[in-house]
Structures are given as C-alpha cells and as structure tokens.
Amino acid sequence: MSEMNTIREQAAEWLIYLDAGGPGDLNRDPGFREWLEQDPRHPRVFQQMQQLWSGASPAPSPSRLGRAFGTVGVCLLLAVCGVQLPWQTWRADYRSDVGEVVSYQLADGSRLTLNTNSAVNVDFEQGRRHIELIRGEVLADVESDPERPFVVATSNVSAEALGTLYSVQHHDDHSRVAVYESRVRVTRPGTNESLQLSAGQWARVGADIQSGTGTLPATPDWSRRQLIFNGASLKSVVERLGHYHPGVLMLSDALASGSRRFTGALPTDDSEAALALLAASLKIDIGGLPPYVVYLDEAP
Incomplete structure (x- = not known):
C-alpha cells in the first residue's frame, strides 16, 4: 500500500x-x-x-x-x-494536493498545470488527445497536432483546442473555460450547442452557455503560484485563499460585514505566509488553532 x-x-x-x-x-x-x-x-x-x-x-x-x-x-x-x-481522484493520472500547483509535460509535448486540489486523466489512445478534468482547474498549453484533436472535458463541457493556451475549471453544476491564446471550441455534452472562443474570452457552461470578454492576463495568476487582487473585498480574498489552505478560514462578523479591501499578491504555496501578509496589510488579528482552524478578527 x-x-x-x-x-x-x-x-x-x-x-x-x-x-x-x-x-x-x-x-x-x-x-x-x-x-x-x-x-x-x-x-x-x-x-x-x-x-x-x-x-x-x-x-x-x-x-x-x-x-x-x-x-x-x-x-x-x-x-x-x-x-x-474520491477513488477516481486518488487514482487519477495526475493530481495536486490542497495548496499545490504542479505542471506536467505530456508525451506529445503539451503541458498541463494543475491548480490546487485538482485531478485529471489523460487518454492519448486511438488517435486522440483527451483530458478528463475530474476536479479543480487545469491550464493546458497545447502542442499543435492537426491529426489529433486536443480536448479537455468535464461532465459539463467539452473544450477543444484550436490553438494553444486555455484553462478549464470544473464545478458540480457548471464549468468555466478561459482562453489566453488562439481559439477554443466549447460544446455542451449531449447537445448541439457550441461556441468558439478567442483569446480574452471566457464561457460558463452549465444548463446553457454564457460567454463574455474580459481583460485576461498572459496566464492565470495561480499558474504563477500567486493570487493577485485589486481592491478586492476581504471576504472574497479569504474565500479564494481558503482553496489553498489546509484548514478552515473563518472571518468574524465584524470583518465579514466590514469594508476592508485588499490590493496585492499572495503566495499560493504558503498560506500561512499569505495570511500573515494579509493581516499586516489590513490590521487583522489571527487566532484559532492554526493551521487547522484560523479565525480572523479585527486587531485590538
């Protein structure tokens, strides 16, 4: 064992x-x-x-x-x-633990970068390149091969690369696709609904397909092992940081309903250091039983 x-x-x-x-x-x-x-x-x-x-x-x-x-x-x-x-997750071809961002190079030269707590299976048999995203989020940097389509699929979406760089994030009731370079064809499984996305565009695929255009960075911030915030509410910062922390993060009622906002970068691979930076920046007191249960409150 x-x-x-x-x-x-x-x-x-x-x-x-x-x-x-x-x-x-x-x-x-x-x-x-x-x-x-x-x-x-x-x-x-x-x-x-x-x-x-x-x-x-x-x-x-x-x-x-x-x-x-x-x-x-x-x-x-x-x-x-x-x-x-989660036997399927534990037996996945590639996976990452909570707080871990890891990259893997595939046999065709493509590269997968897994966000925290993510898992994928890879199938390169029978002339195809099929990536099953079981959990979490993956960034695919695709090596061109006109003979073999490259697809990242979840229960909600099939996202076929028509170029190089894109990410897919999986949730129970929807998946999100963001394109950083070239184009991606997004399809709802079991339907004829599809949409072609270009660089800077994203789609949310669940009961239907919703799309939009935003200012995307060259690559997701997490793939560079940092979380970047610009005037974000403390609640949203802690909620996102919680995905990279091995324990539970809790906000006091005063902080949860307060107006504190954060601008800066926090590391994904050291959540305790990230909490210390956040606390110093916004004058927050860290208590509880770190790292298992962290309670954030206003500093006295």
Whole structure:
C-alpha cells in the first residue's frame, strides 16, 4: 500500500472515531492532535474526508462497526453508508494536493498545470488527445497536432483546442473555460450547442452557455503560484485563499460585514505566509488553532 493510501485510511479511521461521539477531538484527544502534527499531509487529507462526510447523504453512524473492521473495513463501511470516497481522484493520472500547483509535460509535448486540489486523466489512445478534468482547474498549453484533436472535458463541457493556451475549471453544476491564446471550441455534452472562443474570452457552461470578454492576463495568476487582487473585498480574498489552505478560514462578523479591501499578491504555496501578509496589510488579528482552524478578527 502506498504512503498516501495509508494516510487516507488513517484519516478515515479518525473521522469515524470522532463522528461516533468518542472523546477524540482537537482539544481533548492528544492522540488525534499528535497524528495531525506528524505530517503536513495529515490535516489536508483529514479535511478532505470531513468535506466528503459532511456532504454525504444522511446515514447511520458507522463508528463502532467501522473500527472493528480495521482500515479495509473503514473504506468499505464509508462506501456502504453513502459517502462517495474520491477513488477516481486518488487514482487519477495526475493530481495536486490542497495548496499545490504542479505542471506536467505530456508525451506529445503539451503541458498541463494543475491548480490546487485538482485531478485529471489523460487518454492519448486511438488517435486522440483527451483530458478528463475530474476536479479543480487545469491550464493546458497545447502542442499543435492537426491529426489529433486536443480536448479537455468535464461532465459539463467539452473544450477543444484550436490553438494553444486555455484553462478549464470544473464545478458540480457548471464549468468555466478561459482562453489566453488562439481559439477554443466549447460544446455542451449531449447537445448541439457550441461556441468558439478567442483569446480574452471566457464561457460558463452549465444548463446553457454564457460567454463574455474580459481583460485576461498572459496566464492565470495561480499558474504563477500567486493570487493577485485589486481592491478586492476581504471576504472574497479569504474565500479564494481558503482553496489553498489546509484548514478552515473563518472571518468574524465584524470583518465579514466590514469594508476592508485588499490590493496585492499572495503566495499560493504558503498560506500561512499569505495570511500573515494579509493581516499586516489590513490590521487583522489571527487566532484559532492554526493551521487547522484560523479565525480572523479585527486587531485590538
């Protein structure tokens, strides 16, 4: 078993133990706290498990029976109870963890850059180049090959490269395509609806296709491992930064309803440094239990 799979099963066991109403939590169980601090991947994976758990359909508590089964039984029991474990994501050809932006060069010379918490499968068989975006966001820098179309697809959209550089972002109910160079043909799967986008254009594809034109940079800011803001509200800054942070970011009511705005760049690969920069710039106090739970409030 791989090291990451071991961590995932340990996280599943802790989740079941905590959900059972046992004594384990961040404040009362030294064993759980020690496990979180052993490896920076532990809190990230545990948070992913929590998100899956909270989004699952109501089901009986799997606690005692799950612990009796051990690690293999934990995974089976989670599936039985309706929790959709992301096996497809974990087994993807390429993926990134929370807070990680990574690039991969493909066999044809094209390059994929994955945003935080993203995953793709790559299929170059039978004369095609097909990228399945399972989760998150990908920037595709496409090597020209007239004989083999290059397509990035989600459940919501099929985006075929007619040139080079474009990004696709996947959400449950829609996908967003942005074109940075040349052209892309966007199609809604199962329909005849399609649209051709040029550089500087974007489309939101869900129940229909909506498009627009904006001033896009040469490449997305995240692909350069930074988040750039220009007069953005603190709430929107924290919401976006939260995708790169391994724990939970919370705003006090005063800050959430306040008028603070931020202009500047924050790193994607060091969310604690990003929070420190934000706090210093806007006079914010950082509390809670970093990095697991970060509470932002007005500085005294």
